[in-house]
Amino acid sequence: MTVDVLQLDLLTSRYNYYAVVLLLGIGLYTLIESPDLVKKVIGMNIFQTGIFLFFITLAYRTGASPPVVTDGGGPYVSPLPHVLILTAIVVGVSLTAVALALIVRIYSEYGTLDEDTLEELYYD
């Protein structure tokens, strides 16, 4: 019986991780399935957001205070994943910028953003 209770506990308390899995899934699905190049880039962003949320969740501790050292002391939230994700967000923004620049160029050359139409033009 204890096992059941534990699983119920997992189901109700770890909703952050469900959000992570959901975001990763939605992102990857959009990235693979959508024929629209812009939507692919949006999918890529959602996928990365899932990873960001995963790191931030890792850092969290129940009842901990923000990692600013004060008189009170006590458990702090781990600042390391926050710093990592700050860097990863910057990387993500640069990637999106480059991707969008490429998309602008593809559109001006081929006049379409649809992957299937593009495929026909590309191998023509």
Next chain:
Amino acid sequence: MIDHLPVLLVVLPIVGAAVPLVASLYTDRAGWTIALVTMLGHAALAGLLAREVRTGGVLSYAVGGFTIPYGIELVVDGLSLVVVLLISAITLGVLAYARHAGPHENTFYSQLLLLVTGLTGMTVTGDVFNLYVFLEITGLAAYGLVASGREASAAVAALKYLIVGTVGASLYLLGVGYALAATGTLNMADMSEKLAAVGYDSTLVLTAFGLMVGGLTVKVALFPLHTWQPDAYANSPDSVSAFISALVSTVSAYALARLLFSVFTVEFLTAVPAARWALIAVASVSIVAGSALAVSQSSVQRMLAYSSVSQFGLVIAGFTVATPIAVVGATVHLVGHAVMKGGLFAASGIIERETGATTLGGYAGMGSRTPLAAGAFAILALGMVGVPPAIGFVGKWYILVGAIETEMWPVVAVLLASTLLTLAYFARLGERLYFAEPTIREEGAVADGGEAVTDDLRPPPGRDPSNASVSTGMLVVVVVAAVLAVALTAAVPALEQLLTETLPPLLQ
């Protein structure tokens, strides 16, 4: 200053990358000179570093002076030293080639130096998150370089590369997250100890291994995840295909080796045979499928690209066998492949400029029309097959000996079969070059009949047909690559000594 060598190697090219952009205010042709000066500095630093490592052993550097497991650590041992020297040498070769072949814009040289920054950073870092950052810098610069082709197809190839590459890097980052959750550290040396303490059968550790290694195999372009690579190589300008094919996958493969030996260690591979066999299976499939795809290509550059898929399978198989001799073999093949594949792409660029031939059919009879480039191409191709005394032979031989020692018979079988398969596509090309009737007529004439002809007269994607001349510098690069493909064999004992001096702690 000598104490700061590892970090200077990264700082120099990133500062150099900013200079051409500023210079654009005055002139648009200063990029090459700036890149050359920067890379000569980089080579000098790499030389000094080589001296330091040879006399003082493994070098460790704390970035910003932060205490090591908390701050970022840069580590230079024998393996990373070899890769740093390779980056320096290949970039200088590419610069000699690009002097005439272009692109000539300042922005191109900025991206080139950024790529060098990323590659050097990946090589010297001793921190798993830092590796991710440099992986993305390398990626961003490489996407930009692929897109620098003038044809629109270059942008499509670059976007494909960007999307697949980002997924790969993101998976790696997710793996870093799992490893961080398991150990609470990002420093490679520290992490390897704590992973052992957590236990290699822990789900967290296994997931971290799968995600990190899976993410890097995308960057290395092993078989099911290689789809970005042929388009990227075939649609970018000559100088870029030579540069990227020689270095980007090579340094990613190095990063994978670093992860195997410095983070997860050989004990992990022994403790979790499933992980080792999974990686060997991916590598073996990659060897066979890459060769099979290469045989079926008619475009020479796409054939060379698929050949890389197969050769990197070989390198990763060597690293996964993980006996000292197999690791030496894999490193030799890593370096040899970089020199030979870069040389092959450069030679194919020259052949295209001189004769217009880009396909297997077009190469027919071109041996006499561009004797130097075709000769170099043939030597490099034979080296890639593994004909002694070329370096391709030594690498494969060592990996083979390692696989036999550990009685990994499937690897032995695949290795031997791969040599035959490599021979299948390169021998066919050599036969066309020297023993077939030309299908392309001399300068300016309208070619007669034959399917291959219509293919070859069309300006190929990513190339500028108006700029079809060849400089001495370009020829020298190709000839030097061909000479190195044979001469490097003489350097193998020195390399072996260097690796056995610095590797044992990794391979215990």
